[in-house]
Amino acid sequence: MMAALALLAGFATASWAAPVPKEIRVGTLYASTGPFASISMPAYDGLRLWARQVNAAGGLYVKPYGRKIPVRLIAYDDQSSTATAATLYNELISRDHVNVLIADSGSVLTSVAVPIAREHKMFLFDISGTGKPFFTRDNPYIALMSLPISTLWPSVQADFLDSVGLRAGIRRVAILYATNDFSGTHANALAGYLREAGKLRIVYDQGVPTNTSNYTVLINNIAATKPDAVIELGFPGNDIGFLRALHESGEHFRYVFTLFGGFEMHALLGGAGAAAMDGTFTYVPAALYPYKVNYGPTLARFHAAWDAAYPKGSGVPWGADGLMGYMTGLVVQKALATTTGMGQLDLRRAVFAQSGKLRTLAGPFRLSRDGAQIGEMTPVGQLHADGHGGLRLVAVYPPAAAKAKPVFGK
């Protein structure tokens, strides 16, 4: 009797279980050209590395099917155009019927994905689109993976200046930013934190077009306000232009901060040089900070895998963006391994269930209720010339992450 029941149960399971797909389709976009290529391509390369590793290990373990299934990465080139990206996100959802949708890097190319994903009830894995408007209580179809939301991100630097900076004599702050969604929001949030604390005085707060390359006059204007701290927020091209002009101007400020000094250190090193960057402050990206992990490889192992996959001369740079793409793959992997169903809201529940638990090479993963990333607080670090034309980036704040004390200029 028991054997018959067992046989019946087995038969029922075999007959009624959903058919196992031959592949899990992961859809994403990348920008091979245009202003976002420098952040998009490495993230896509990180995702490709993740997919290759997963398939080499027999595929993704998908809990609802109880087995490993190969992953197929479907990717289109949006060429940094939001109009093209919108069409292509639709293509991934409506024509390719992807199981998992991953946005292109950065806020601009993510922005068009947000309403489209929501309209199609598709959960959006947002790699690095940190724009605050993306995350609202009434939209359950998004979660930010690997960077803190833009309004929260600058809080670390504001705390640093309000505490350590203040003790070191920093009183007057100048903020110069490129007027794009990313650095503009960042600048406004930073100014908001500083004003709210009321300990430091903002003496200069100016936005310039993102295509600004000559900062000579701007630096003169800033110097005229006699700031102790100068914070320049822009894309890598802005940082290079600013650092070069500052170095050539002969002006000295006690604290100089650039947004991409750590994230795109090699690009800035090539554009501005070690001398111009020596002593400046920046964020310490996960690619340069070994977080403790409980899922996926450590930073060292990932770096080794990256170098093996993309050796020097391959044209694929090592850096923070690649790590963010790879880390997004890890979250997808964990979600599929724990989800109770293959519906998009099931996937969302699986991702949110990891909030506060998952720790990857990008740091602690923690989501707010509206899907914004609030776990990965990027430390502030200081760059020091290594004497061989290169730079070292050392975390200086917050105290829990600090590896050295900051050295302020005179």
Added chain:
Amino acid sequence: MRKHPADLILPALVLAAFAVAPFLYSNELMLFNFIAFLALAQGLNIVYGFTGYLPFGYVGFYGAGAYGFALAVMHLHAPPLAAMAAGAGAALLLAVILLPLLRLSGAYFAIASLAAAQAVYEVVSNPALQHITKGPYGVSLSAVFAPRFSYYVALAILGVAFALVVWLRNSRFGLALQAIREDPVSAGMAGVSVVRGRTVAWLLSALVAGLVGAVFAWHISVFYPDTAFDLGVSIFSVVFVLFGGATTLTGPLLGVLILYGVYNAIGITVPQYFQFIYGALIVGLVLFLPNGLVSLLTARGLRVP
């Protein structure tokens, strides 16, 4: 004027095809983009095909329409259809402001219109106007996001654009415009009001672009000034009209269906090949068919709708 049934049948067929297309092809945004470019190409056809003015800055009206819509939604909480009217109004206002440009001609007009569009873009994206336009940080209109409804509104706008071109092709006014295009002095001597004719064509063309921009803003709901004032919109529209052949309904239609079709078929997967093929097509066209594809038929004395 003699009536030509084909002038009505062709647009009716196109409109019917796009009305059922979302039920047959699931990438609705791609279909929407086809409709938008079809309408823009016909809108450009009105001013270029019938008066000879080629505004490289045509995107300025499109962007004005998009931002007119956005401002009405954000600040006046206008319902989408009323905001559409605001978008059209913004484009018309811009067209009135730019009326003096019509005193220029040829390349001077083309470049001046481009500069004007760039000037509007700079104003809209100015961070100092963030409290009004959201500056360079883009607008989000998720509260009015209604892709299916806005798709059919776009189709209605395409119908309006078709109707305007059909009217111009079959009316005395359209003939007067063509006379102005060929020789404004002779047309004026013959009693045609040159200034009035050009002004009306200019405003109608701007109206179409403004409506398309407004419905684009509604359909996509999240966009940046770079998107709304993307020069690519102008370039595509101009190339589509030139490729197919101006002054006809069929020319811009063929231009959009072929070139935008190629763009979507090849450009999605291998954009490098797309640029190569696009370039080769345009070079071939300029060398061998300077009056567009329809000239293959019109050169033989055939009337093309």
